[in-house]
Amino acid sequence: MIAWMEWFLIAILPFVSLALAALAAGMFVSNLPLFMDGESASHCDPSESNNADPPRVSVLIPARNEEGSIAACLESVLQAVQVDLEVVVLDDGSTDQTGAIVRGIAERDSRVKLMEGIELPEGWNGKQHACYRLAQHAKHEHLLFLDADVRLNPIAIIHLWHRFSVEQDGGEIGLLSAFPRQETGTLSEKLLIPMMHFILLSYLPFARMRGSAHPAYASGCGQLFFTAQASYQAAGTHAAIRSSRHDGLKLPKAFRENGMLTDCVDGSRWAVCRMYTSAGEVVQGLLKNANEGIANSRLLIPFTILLGGANLLPWITLVMALAKRSSLIADGLPITTSVVIGILVSLIAILVSYVPRMIAAIRLGQSITGAVLHPIAIVSFLLIQWWAFWNHLRGRQVTWRGRLG
Known part of the structure:
Protein backbone atom coordinates (compact mmCIF):
# COMPACT_ATOMS: atom_id res chain seq x y z
CA MET A 1 0.00 0.00 0.00
CA ILE A 2 2.81 2.41 0.91
CA ALA A 3 4.64 1.58 -2.31
CA TRP A 4 1.49 2.19 -4.35
CA MET A 5 0.88 5.54 -2.69
CA GLU A 6 4.50 6.52 -3.24
CA TRP A 7 4.23 5.57 -6.91
CA PHE A 8 1.00 7.60 -7.24
CA LEU A 9 2.54 10.71 -5.65
CA ILE A 10 5.73 10.54 -7.69
CA ALA A 11 4.58 9.19 -11.05
CA ILE A 12 0.90 10.19 -11.42
CA LEU A 13 0.45 13.55 -9.69
CA PRO A 14 3.09 15.26 -11.86
CA PHE A 15 0.95 14.49 -14.91
CA VAL A 16 -2.10 15.92 -13.14
CA SER A 17 -0.19 19.12 -12.38
CA LEU A 18 1.06 19.30 -15.96
CA ALA A 19 -2.48 18.93 -17.32
CA LEU A 20 -3.77 21.72 -15.08
CA ALA A 21 -0.82 23.99 -15.93
CA ALA A 22 -1.27 23.30 -19.65
CA LEU A 23 -5.00 24.10 -19.39
CA ALA A 24 -4.30 27.53 -17.88
CA ALA A 25 -1.38 28.30 -20.21
CA GLY A 26 -3.28 27.19 -23.30
CA MET A 27 -6.31 29.29 -22.41
CA PHE A 28 -4.10 32.30 -21.63
CA VAL A 29 -2.23 32.07 -24.94
CA SER A 30 -5.43 31.70 -26.96
CA ASN A 31 -7.22 34.49 -25.07
CA LEU A 32 -4.44 37.08 -25.16
CA PRO A 33 -4.86 38.13 -28.83
CA THR A 277 0.32 51.68 -2.51
CA SER A 278 1.04 49.26 0.35
CA ALA A 279 0.72 45.60 1.33
CA GLY A 280 -2.08 46.45 3.74
CA GLU A 281 -4.09 48.17 1.00
CA VAL A 282 -3.54 45.28 -1.39
CA VAL A 283 -4.80 42.70 1.12
CA GLN A 284 -7.71 44.86 2.24
CA GLY A 285 -8.64 45.59 -1.37
CA LEU A 286 -8.68 41.91 -2.28
CA LEU A 287 -10.60 40.98 0.86
CA LYS A 288 -13.37 43.54 0.47
CA ASN A 289 -15.16 41.91 -2.46
CA ALA A 290 -13.61 38.44 -2.60
CA ASN A 291 -16.78 36.60 -1.58
CA GLU A 292 -18.55 38.04 -4.65
CA GLY A 293 -15.76 36.67 -6.82
CA ILE A 294 -13.94 33.44 -5.99
CA ALA A 295 -14.24 33.26 -2.19
CA ASN A 296 -17.65 31.61 -2.04
CA SER A 297 -18.91 28.07 -1.52
CA ARG A 298 -19.47 27.53 -5.25
CA LEU A 299 -16.06 28.56 -6.62
CA LEU A 300 -13.49 28.49 -3.84
CA ILE A 301 -12.71 24.77 -3.85
CA PRO A 302 -12.64 24.43 -7.67
CA PHE A 303 -10.32 27.41 -8.01
CA THR A 304 -8.12 26.17 -5.17
CA ILE A 305 -7.72 22.92 -7.10
CA LEU A 306 -7.14 24.69 -10.43
CA LEU A 307 -4.68 27.26 -9.12
CA GLY A 308 -2.96 25.05 -6.58
CA GLY A 309 -2.80 22.07 -8.91
CA ALA A 310 -1.32 24.05 -11.80
CA ASN A 311 1.11 26.27 -9.89
CA LEU A 312 1.96 24.66 -6.55
CA LEU A 313 1.55 20.92 -7.04
CA PRO A 314 4.45 20.67 -9.55
CA TRP A 315 6.84 21.99 -6.87
CA ILE A 316 5.51 19.49 -4.34
CA THR A 317 5.83 16.55 -6.72
CA LEU A 318 9.33 17.67 -7.71
CA VAL A 319 10.43 17.75 -4.07
CA MET A 320 8.93 14.31 -3.43
CA ALA A 321 10.59 12.83 -6.51
CA LEU A 322 13.96 14.34 -5.62
CA ALA A 323 13.62 13.09 -2.06
CA LYS A 324 12.90 9.59 -3.34
CA ARG A 325 15.90 9.79 -5.66
CA SER A 326 18.16 10.77 -2.75
CA SER A 327 16.74 7.91 -0.66
CA LEU A 328 17.45 5.36 -3.39
CA ILE A 329 21.00 6.64 -3.85
CA ALA A 330 21.61 6.53 -0.08
CA ASP A 331 20.40 2.90 0.04
CA GLY A 332 22.58 1.96 -2.91
CA LEU A 333 19.57 1.17 -5.08
CA PRO A 334 19.07 2.07 -8.74
CA ILE A 335 16.94 5.09 -9.56
CA THR A 336 13.58 3.89 -10.83
CA THR A 337 11.90 4.98 -14.05
CA SER A 338 8.96 6.41 -12.11
CA VAL A 339 11.31 8.72 -10.18
CA VAL A 340 12.96 9.97 -13.37
CA ILE A 341 9.56 10.55 -14.98
CA GLY A 342 8.32 12.30 -11.86
CA ILE A 343 11.26 14.72 -11.87
CA LEU A 344 11.06 15.47 -15.60
CA VAL A 345 7.27 15.93 -15.74
CA SER A 346 7.32 18.10 -12.60
CA LEU A 347 9.98 20.34 -14.13
CA ILE A 348 7.99 20.63 -17.37
CA ALA A 349 4.83 21.47 -15.39
CA ILE A 350 6.71 24.19 -13.50
CA LEU A 351 7.93 25.73 -16.75
CA VAL A 352 4.44 25.60 -18.26
CA SER A 353 2.92 27.19 -15.14
CA TYR A 354 5.16 30.22 -15.65
CA VAL A 355 4.00 30.80 -19.24
CA PRO A 356 1.01 33.10 -18.45
CA ARG A 357 2.86 35.37 -16.02
CA MET A 358 5.97 35.64 -18.20
CA ILE A 359 3.92 36.45 -21.31
CA ALA A 360 1.94 39.00 -19.31
CA ALA A 361 5.15 40.61 -18.10
CA ILE A 362 6.32 41.01 -21.69
CA ARG A 363 3.07 41.84 -23.50
CA LEU A 364 1.18 43.71 -20.75
CA GLY A 365 4.13 45.43 -19.08
CA GLN A 366 3.78 43.63 -15.77
CA SER A 367 6.52 43.11 -13.20
CA ILE A 368 9.20 40.53 -14.02
CA THR A 369 9.84 40.17 -10.27
CA GLY A 370 6.20 39.34 -9.68
CA ALA A 371 6.27 36.83 -12.53
CA VAL A 372 9.37 35.06 -11.18
CA LEU A 373 7.73 34.83 -7.73
CA HIS A 374 4.47 33.55 -9.22
CA PRO A 375 4.14 30.54 -6.85
CA ILE A 376 4.32 32.91 -3.88
CA ALA A 377 1.61 35.02 -5.51
CA ILE A 378 -0.60 31.94 -5.86
CA VAL A 379 -0.14 30.97 -2.21
CA SER A 380 -0.86 34.53 -1.08
CA PHE A 381 -3.88 34.88 -3.33
CA LEU A 382 -5.43 31.60 -2.17
CA LEU A 383 -4.81 32.41 1.50
CA ILE A 384 -6.58 35.74 1.03
CA GLN A 385 -9.53 34.01 -0.66
CA TRP A 386 -9.89 31.51 2.18
CA TRP A 387 -9.52 34.31 4.72
CA ALA A 388 -12.30 36.22 2.97
CA PHE A 389 -14.48 33.10 2.94
CA TRP A 390 -13.91 32.63 6.67
CA ASN A 391 -14.80 36.27 7.30
CA HIS A 392 -17.98 35.82 5.28
CA LEU A 393 -18.98 32.76 7.30
CA ARG A 394 -18.50 34.78 10.49
CA GLY A 395 -20.47 37.70 9.08
CA ARG A 396 -17.47 40.01 9.13
CA GLN A 397 -17.06 42.64 6.42
CA VAL A 398 -13.90 44.57 5.64
CA THR A 399 -14.18 48.34 5.84
CA TRP A 400 -13.15 50.31 2.77
CA ARG A 401 -12.42 54.03 2.78
CA GLY A 402 -13.83 54.31 6.24
CA ARG A 403 -17.16 52.51 5.83
CA LEU A 404 -18.67 49.07 5.36
CA GLY A 405 -20.89 50.07 2.45
Whole structure:
Protein backbone atom coordinates (compact mmCIF):
# COMPACT_ATOMS: atom_id res chain seq x y z
CA MET A 1 0.00 0.00 0.00
CA ILE A 2 2.81 2.41 0.91
CA ALA A 3 4.64 1.58 -2.31
CA TRP A 4 1.49 2.19 -4.35
CA MET A 5 0.88 5.54 -2.69
CA GLU A 6 4.50 6.52 -3.24
CA TRP A 7 4.23 5.57 -6.91
CA PHE A 8 1.00 7.60 -7.24
CA LEU A 9 2.54 10.71 -5.65
CA ILE A 10 5.73 10.54 -7.69
CA ALA A 11 4.58 9.19 -11.05
CA ILE A 12 0.90 10.19 -11.42
CA LEU A 13 0.45 13.55 -9.69
CA PRO A 14 3.09 15.26 -11.86
CA PHE A 15 0.95 14.49 -14.91
CA VAL A 16 -2.10 15.92 -13.14
CA SER A 17 -0.19 19.12 -12.38
CA LEU A 18 1.06 19.30 -15.96
CA ALA A 19 -2.48 18.93 -17.32
CA LEU A 20 -3.77 21.72 -15.08
CA ALA A 21 -0.82 23.99 -15.93
CA ALA A 22 -1.27 23.30 -19.65
CA LEU A 23 -5.00 24.10 -19.39
CA ALA A 24 -4.30 27.53 -17.88
CA ALA A 25 -1.38 28.30 -20.21
CA GLY A 26 -3.28 27.19 -23.30
CA MET A 27 -6.31 29.29 -22.41
CA PHE A 28 -4.10 32.30 -21.63
CA VAL A 29 -2.23 32.07 -24.94
CA SER A 30 -5.43 31.70 -26.96
CA ASN A 31 -7.22 34.49 -25.07
CA LEU A 32 -4.44 37.08 -25.16
CA PRO A 33 -4.86 38.13 -28.83
CA LEU A 34 -8.62 38.47 -28.26
CA PHE A 35 -8.07 40.48 -25.09
CA MET A 36 -5.64 42.79 -26.89
CA ASP A 37 -7.80 43.28 -29.96
CA GLY A 38 -8.74 46.68 -28.62
CA GLU A 39 -5.59 47.64 -30.49
CA SER A 40 -7.68 47.58 -33.66
CA ALA A 41 -9.58 50.57 -32.31
CA SER A 42 -6.27 52.27 -31.59
CA HIS A 43 -5.38 52.11 -35.27
CA CYS A 44 -8.12 54.57 -36.14
CA ASP A 45 -7.01 58.13 -36.80
CA PRO A 46 -9.04 60.60 -34.72
CA SER A 47 -8.37 63.28 -37.32
CA GLU A 48 -10.48 61.28 -39.77
CA SER A 49 -13.54 62.20 -37.70
CA ASN A 50 -12.98 65.96 -37.96
CA ASN A 51 -15.90 66.46 -40.31
CA ALA A 52 -18.29 64.23 -38.39
CA ASP A 53 -20.20 65.06 -35.26
CA PRO A 54 -18.02 63.91 -32.36
CA PRO A 55 -19.52 61.37 -29.95
CA ARG A 56 -21.07 62.91 -26.86
CA VAL A 57 -19.71 61.28 -23.71
CA SER A 58 -20.40 61.90 -20.03
CA VAL A 59 -17.43 60.89 -17.90
CA LEU A 60 -18.74 59.95 -14.45
CA ILE A 61 -16.30 59.77 -11.54
CA PRO A 62 -17.25 58.69 -8.00
CA ALA A 63 -14.68 60.09 -5.57
CA ARG A 64 -14.23 59.48 -1.86
CA ASN A 65 -11.03 60.75 -0.21
CA GLU A 66 -9.15 60.96 -3.51
CA GLU A 67 -7.16 64.17 -3.00
CA GLY A 68 -3.97 62.42 -4.09
CA SER A 69 -5.31 61.34 -7.48
CA ILE A 70 -8.41 63.28 -8.52
CA ALA A 71 -6.56 66.25 -10.07
CA ALA A 72 -4.41 64.03 -12.30
CA CYS A 73 -7.49 62.03 -13.27
CA LEU A 74 -9.49 65.11 -14.25
CA GLU A 75 -6.63 66.79 -16.10
CA SER A 76 -6.10 63.64 -18.16
CA VAL A 77 -9.81 63.38 -19.02
CA LEU A 78 -9.96 67.03 -20.07
CA GLN A 79 -7.20 66.40 -22.63
CA ALA A 80 -9.51 64.08 -24.57
CA VAL A 81 -9.68 64.66 -28.32
CA GLN A 82 -12.54 64.33 -30.82
CA VAL A 83 -15.32 64.01 -28.22
CA ASP A 84 -18.04 66.32 -26.93
CA LEU A 85 -17.28 65.96 -23.26
CA GLU A 86 -18.81 66.58 -19.88
CA VAL A 87 -17.17 65.41 -16.65
CA VAL A 88 -19.26 64.90 -13.54
CA VAL A 89 -17.59 64.11 -10.22
CA LEU A 90 -19.52 63.08 -7.11
CA ASP A 91 -17.72 63.89 -3.88
CA ASP A 92 -18.96 60.98 -1.79
CA GLY A 93 -18.52 62.25 1.74
CA SER A 94 -14.79 62.92 1.48
CA THR A 95 -13.01 64.09 4.63
CA ASP A 96 -10.01 65.42 2.69
CA GLN A 97 -9.60 68.07 -0.02
CA THR A 98 -11.20 66.07 -2.85
CA GLY A 99 -14.18 68.40 -3.20
CA ALA A 100 -12.10 71.56 -3.07
CA ILE A 101 -9.74 70.27 -5.77
CA VAL A 102 -12.61 69.40 -8.10
CA ARG A 103 -14.31 72.72 -7.40
CA GLY A 104 -11.14 74.58 -8.34
CA ILE A 105 -10.85 72.73 -11.67
CA ALA A 106 -14.56 73.28 -12.39
CA GLU A 107 -14.12 77.04 -11.93
CA ARG A 108 -11.69 77.19 -14.85
CA ASP A 109 -13.26 74.52 -17.07
CA SER A 110 -17.02 74.55 -17.55
CA ARG A 111 -17.03 70.95 -18.72
CA VAL A 112 -16.43 69.83 -15.12
CA LYS A 113 -19.30 69.64 -12.65
CA LEU A 114 -19.19 68.70 -8.98
CA MET A 115 -21.99 66.85 -7.20
CA GLU A 116 -22.18 66.50 -3.44
CA GLY A 117 -22.87 63.12 -1.91
CA ILE A 118 -25.89 62.43 0.28
CA GLU A 119 -26.44 60.05 3.15
CA LEU A 120 -26.08 56.51 1.87
CA PRO A 121 -29.53 54.86 1.60
CA GLU A 122 -30.00 51.52 3.33
CA GLY A 123 -29.04 48.54 1.21
CA TRP A 124 -26.71 50.50 -1.08
CA ASN A 125 -22.97 50.23 -1.53
CA GLY A 126 -21.31 53.65 -1.63
CA LYS A 127 -19.73 53.39 -5.08
CA GLN A 128 -22.84 51.91 -6.70
CA HIS A 129 -25.02 54.67 -5.25
CA ALA A 130 -22.57 57.34 -6.42
CA CYS A 131 -22.54 55.91 -9.95
CA TYR A 132 -26.33 55.67 -9.95
CA ARG A 133 -26.68 59.35 -9.03
CA LEU A 134 -23.99 60.40 -11.49
CA ALA A 135 -25.82 58.65 -14.33
CA GLN A 136 -29.04 60.44 -13.39
CA HIS A 137 -27.29 63.75 -13.98
CA ALA A 138 -25.47 62.73 -17.17
CA LYS A 139 -26.57 64.69 -20.26
CA HIS A 140 -24.83 62.80 -23.02
CA GLU A 141 -25.65 59.66 -24.98
CA HIS A 142 -22.62 57.63 -23.87
CA LEU A 143 -21.39 57.05 -20.34
CA LEU A 144 -17.86 56.40 -19.14
CA PHE A 145 -17.72 55.31 -15.51
CA LEU A 146 -14.17 55.98 -14.33
CA ASP A 147 -12.42 55.44 -11.01
CA ALA A 148 -10.72 58.52 -9.58
CA ASP A 149 -7.27 56.89 -9.59
CA VAL A 150 -7.30 56.25 -13.36
CA ARG A 151 -5.49 58.54 -15.81
CA LEU A 152 -6.49 58.53 -19.48
CA ASN A 153 -4.54 59.01 -22.68
CA PRO A 154 -5.97 61.88 -24.82
CA ILE A 155 -7.18 59.39 -27.47
CA ALA A 156 -8.67 56.99 -24.92
CA ILE A 157 -12.30 58.06 -25.04
CA ILE A 158 -12.61 58.24 -28.82
CA HIS A 159 -10.96 54.84 -29.13
CA LEU A 160 -13.22 53.38 -26.44
CA TRP A 161 -16.18 54.72 -28.39
CA HIS A 162 -14.89 53.07 -31.58
CA ARG A 163 -14.28 49.76 -29.80
CA PHE A 164 -17.70 49.91 -28.13
CA SER A 165 -19.25 50.27 -31.58
CA VAL A 166 -17.64 47.09 -32.93
CA GLU A 167 -20.27 44.38 -33.31
CA GLN A 168 -19.28 40.94 -32.04
CA ASP A 169 -20.43 37.55 -33.27
CA GLY A 170 -23.17 37.58 -30.65
CA GLY A 171 -24.40 41.08 -31.57
CA GLU A 172 -23.89 44.63 -30.35
CA ILE A 173 -22.04 45.34 -27.10
CA GLY A 174 -24.05 46.73 -24.22
CA LEU A 175 -21.10 47.31 -21.88
CA LEU A 176 -17.38 47.56 -22.61
CA SER A 177 -14.74 47.31 -19.91
CA ALA A 178 -11.09 48.15 -20.47
CA PHE A 179 -8.32 47.08 -18.10
CA PRO A 180 -5.90 49.98 -17.52
CA ARG A 181 -2.18 49.37 -17.26
CA GLN A 182 -1.62 48.66 -13.59
CA GLU A 183 1.27 50.51 -11.99
CA THR A 184 2.87 48.56 -9.14
CA GLY A 185 5.45 49.73 -6.62
CA THR A 186 5.67 47.47 -3.60
CA LEU A 187 6.42 43.75 -3.80
CA SER A 188 2.87 42.88 -2.72
CA GLU A 189 1.51 44.89 -5.66
CA LYS A 190 3.89 43.21 -8.10
CA LEU A 191 2.82 39.80 -6.83
CA LEU A 192 -0.94 40.19 -6.53
CA ILE A 193 -2.22 42.94 -8.82
CA PRO A 194 -1.32 40.95 -12.00
CA MET A 195 -3.49 38.11 -10.68
CA MET A 196 -6.53 39.92 -12.15
CA HIS A 197 -5.16 39.32 -15.65
CA PHE A 198 -3.95 35.82 -14.78
CA ILE A 199 -7.40 34.66 -13.58
CA LEU A 200 -9.27 36.42 -16.38
CA LEU A 201 -7.17 35.15 -19.27
CA SER A 202 -6.50 31.67 -17.91
CA TYR A 203 -10.07 30.69 -17.12
CA LEU A 204 -12.56 32.83 -19.10
CA PRO A 205 -13.17 31.63 -22.69
CA PHE A 206 -13.14 34.89 -24.62
CA ALA A 207 -14.53 33.46 -27.85
CA ARG A 208 -17.59 32.14 -26.03
CA MET A 209 -17.95 35.37 -24.08
CA ARG A 210 -18.21 37.36 -27.32
CA GLY A 211 -20.61 34.91 -28.90
CA SER A 212 -23.07 34.54 -26.02
CA ALA A 213 -24.87 36.84 -23.61
CA HIS A 214 -25.00 34.12 -20.94
CA PRO A 215 -24.39 35.60 -17.46
CA ALA A 216 -21.73 32.95 -16.74
CA TYR A 217 -19.34 34.86 -19.03
CA ALA A 218 -19.73 38.16 -17.20
CA SER A 219 -16.44 39.85 -16.45
CA GLY A 220 -14.90 43.29 -16.43
CA CYS A 221 -12.80 45.84 -14.58
CA GLY A 222 -14.65 48.23 -12.31
CA GLN A 223 -12.05 50.94 -12.95
CA LEU A 224 -13.40 51.71 -16.42
CA PHE A 225 -16.79 50.96 -17.99
CA PHE A 226 -18.14 52.40 -21.26
CA THR A 227 -21.80 52.11 -22.22
CA ALA A 228 -24.74 53.92 -23.78
CA GLN A 229 -27.61 55.49 -21.86
CA ALA A 230 -30.20 53.20 -23.46
CA SER A 231 -28.23 50.03 -22.67
CA TYR A 232 -27.51 51.20 -19.14
CA GLN A 233 -31.18 51.85 -18.45
CA ALA A 234 -32.18 48.51 -19.99
CA ALA A 235 -29.74 46.73 -17.64
CA GLY A 236 -31.42 48.28 -14.60
CA THR A 237 -28.65 50.84 -13.92
CA HIS A 238 -26.44 50.49 -10.84
CA ALA A 239 -29.63 49.93 -8.87
CA ALA A 240 -29.48 46.34 -10.14
CA ILE A 241 -26.25 45.83 -8.15
CA ARG A 242 -26.95 48.29 -5.36
CA SER A 243 -25.50 46.21 -2.51
CA SER A 244 -22.49 44.86 -4.39
CA ARG A 245 -18.86 45.78 -3.86
CA HIS A 246 -17.74 43.96 -7.00
CA ASP A 247 -19.01 45.98 -9.93
CA GLY A 248 -16.30 44.41 -12.09
CA LEU A 249 -18.34 41.21 -12.12
CA LYS A 250 -21.80 42.30 -11.09
CA LEU A 251 -22.41 45.14 -13.55
CA PRO A 252 -21.55 43.02 -16.63
CA LYS A 253 -23.76 40.27 -15.19
CA ALA A 254 -26.69 42.70 -14.91
CA PHE A 255 -26.31 43.59 -18.60
CA ARG A 256 -26.11 39.94 -19.59
CA GLU A 257 -29.13 39.02 -17.49
CA ASN A 258 -31.01 41.48 -19.65
CA GLY A 259 -29.85 39.87 -22.89
CA MET A 260 -26.94 42.18 -23.75
CA LEU A 261 -23.37 41.32 -24.61
CA THR A 262 -20.50 42.63 -22.51
CA ASP A 263 -16.85 42.67 -23.47
CA CYS A 264 -13.51 43.38 -21.85
CA VAL A 265 -10.26 44.36 -23.54
CA ASP A 266 -6.76 45.45 -22.69
CA GLY A 267 -6.81 49.17 -22.03
CA SER A 268 -3.12 49.68 -21.29
CA ARG A 269 -2.79 51.95 -24.37
CA TRP A 270 -5.61 54.14 -23.09
CA ALA A 271 -5.35 54.29 -19.32
CA VAL A 272 -3.06 53.77 -16.34
CA CYS A 273 -3.93 53.20 -12.71
CA ARG A 274 -2.22 52.48 -9.42
CA MET A 275 -4.82 50.76 -7.29
CA TYR A 276 -2.93 50.45 -4.00
CA THR A 277 0.32 51.68 -2.51
CA SER A 278 1.04 49.26 0.35
CA ALA A 279 0.72 45.60 1.33
CA GLY A 280 -2.08 46.45 3.74
CA GLU A 281 -4.09 48.17 1.00
CA VAL A 282 -3.54 45.28 -1.39
CA VAL A 283 -4.80 42.70 1.12
CA GLN A 284 -7.71 44.86 2.24
CA GLY A 285 -8.64 45.59 -1.37
CA LEU A 286 -8.68 41.91 -2.28
CA LEU A 287 -10.60 40.98 0.86
CA LYS A 288 -13.37 43.54 0.47
CA ASN A 289 -15.16 41.91 -2.46
CA ALA A 290 -13.61 38.44 -2.60
CA ASN A 291 -16.78 36.60 -1.58
CA GLU A 292 -18.55 38.04 -4.65
CA GLY A 293 -15.76 36.67 -6.82
CA ILE A 294 -13.94 33.44 -5.99
CA ALA A 295 -14.24 33.26 -2.19
CA ASN A 296 -17.65 31.61 -2.04
CA SER A 297 -18.91 28.07 -1.52
CA ARG A 298 -19.47 27.53 -5.25
CA LEU A 299 -16.06 28.56 -6.62
CA LEU A 300 -13.49 28.49 -3.84
CA ILE A 301 -12.71 24.77 -3.85
CA PRO A 302 -12.64 24.43 -7.67
CA PHE A 303 -10.32 27.41 -8.01
CA THR A 304 -8.12 26.17 -5.17
CA ILE A 305 -7.72 22.92 -7.10
CA LEU A 306 -7.14 24.69 -10.43
CA LEU A 307 -4.68 27.26 -9.12
CA GLY A 308 -2.96 25.05 -6.58
CA GLY A 309 -2.80 22.07 -8.91
CA ALA A 310 -1.32 24.05 -11.80
CA ASN A 311 1.11 26.27 -9.89
CA LEU A 312 1.96 24.66 -6.55
CA LEU A 313 1.55 20.92 -7.04
CA PRO A 314 4.45 20.67 -9.55
CA TRP A 315 6.84 21.99 -6.87
CA ILE A 316 5.51 19.49 -4.34
CA THR A 317 5.83 16.55 -6.72
CA LEU A 318 9.33 17.67 -7.71
CA VAL A 319 10.43 17.75 -4.07
CA MET A 320 8.93 14.31 -3.43
CA ALA A 321 10.59 12.83 -6.51
CA LEU A 322 13.96 14.34 -5.62
CA ALA A 323 13.62 13.09 -2.06
CA LYS A 324 12.90 9.59 -3.34
CA ARG A 325 15.90 9.79 -5.66
CA SER A 326 18.16 10.77 -2.75
CA SER A 327 16.74 7.91 -0.66
CA LEU A 328 17.45 5.36 -3.39
CA ILE A 329 21.00 6.64 -3.85
CA ALA A 330 21.61 6.53 -0.08
CA ASP A 331 20.40 2.90 0.04
CA GLY A 332 22.58 1.96 -2.91
CA LEU A 333 19.57 1.17 -5.08
CA PRO A 334 19.07 2.07 -8.74
CA ILE A 335 16.94 5.09 -9.56
CA THR A 336 13.58 3.89 -10.83
CA THR A 337 11.90 4.98 -14.05
CA SER A 338 8.96 6.41 -12.11
CA VAL A 339 11.31 8.72 -10.18
CA VAL A 340 12.96 9.97 -13.37
CA ILE A 341 9.56 10.55 -14.98
CA GLY A 342 8.32 12.30 -11.86
CA ILE A 343 11.26 14.72 -11.87
CA LEU A 344 11.06 15.47 -15.60
CA VAL A 345 7.27 15.93 -15.74
CA SER A 346 7.32 18.10 -12.60
CA LEU A 347 9.98 20.34 -14.13
CA ILE A 348 7.99 20.63 -17.37
CA ALA A 349 4.83 21.47 -15.39
CA ILE A 350 6.71 24.19 -13.50
CA LEU A 351 7.93 25.73 -16.75
CA VAL A 352 4.44 25.60 -18.26
CA SER A 353 2.92 27.19 -15.14
CA TYR A 354 5.16 30.22 -15.65
CA VAL A 355 4.00 30.80 -19.24
CA PRO A 356 1.01 33.10 -18.45
CA ARG A 357 2.86 35.37 -16.02
CA MET A 358 5.97 35.64 -18.20
CA ILE A 359 3.92 36.45 -21.31
CA ALA A 360 1.94 39.00 -19.31
CA ALA A 361 5.15 40.61 -18.10
CA ILE A 362 6.32 41.01 -21.69
CA ARG A 363 3.07 41.84 -23.50
CA LEU A 364 1.18 43.71 -20.75
CA GLY A 365 4.13 45.43 -19.08
CA GLN A 366 3.78 43.63 -15.77
CA SER A 367 6.52 43.11 -13.20
CA ILE A 368 9.20 40.53 -14.02
CA THR A 369 9.84 40.17 -10.27
CA GLY A 370 6.20 39.34 -9.68
CA ALA A 371 6.27 36.83 -12.53
CA VAL A 372 9.37 35.06 -11.18
CA LEU A 373 7.73 34.83 -7.73
CA HIS A 374 4.47 33.55 -9.22
CA PRO A 375 4.14 30.54 -6.85
CA ILE A 376 4.32 32.91 -3.88
CA ALA A 377 1.61 35.02 -5.51
CA ILE A 378 -0.60 31.94 -5.86
CA VAL A 379 -0.14 30.97 -2.21
CA SER A 380 -0.86 34.53 -1.08
CA PHE A 381 -3.88 34.88 -3.33
CA LEU A 382 -5.43 31.60 -2.17
CA LEU A 383 -4.81 32.41 1.50
CA ILE A 384 -6.58 35.74 1.03
CA GLN A 385 -9.53 34.01 -0.66
CA TRP A 386 -9.89 31.51 2.18
CA TRP A 387 -9.52 34.31 4.72
CA ALA A 388 -12.30 36.22 2.97
CA PHE A 389 -14.48 33.10 2.94
CA TRP A 390 -13.91 32.63 6.67
CA ASN A 391 -14.80 36.27 7.30
CA HIS A 392 -17.98 35.82 5.28
CA LEU A 393 -18.98 32.76 7.30
CA ARG A 394 -18.50 34.78 10.49
CA GLY A 395 -20.47 37.70 9.08
CA ARG A 396 -17.47 40.01 9.13
CA GLN A 397 -17.06 42.64 6.42
CA VAL A 398 -13.90 44.57 5.64
CA THR A 399 -14.18 48.34 5.84
CA TRP A 400 -13.15 50.31 2.77
CA ARG A 401 -12.42 54.03 2.78
CA GLY A 402 -13.83 54.31 6.24
CA ARG A 403 -17.16 52.51 5.83
CA LEU A 404 -18.67 49.07 5.36
CA GLY A 405 -20.89 50.07 2.45
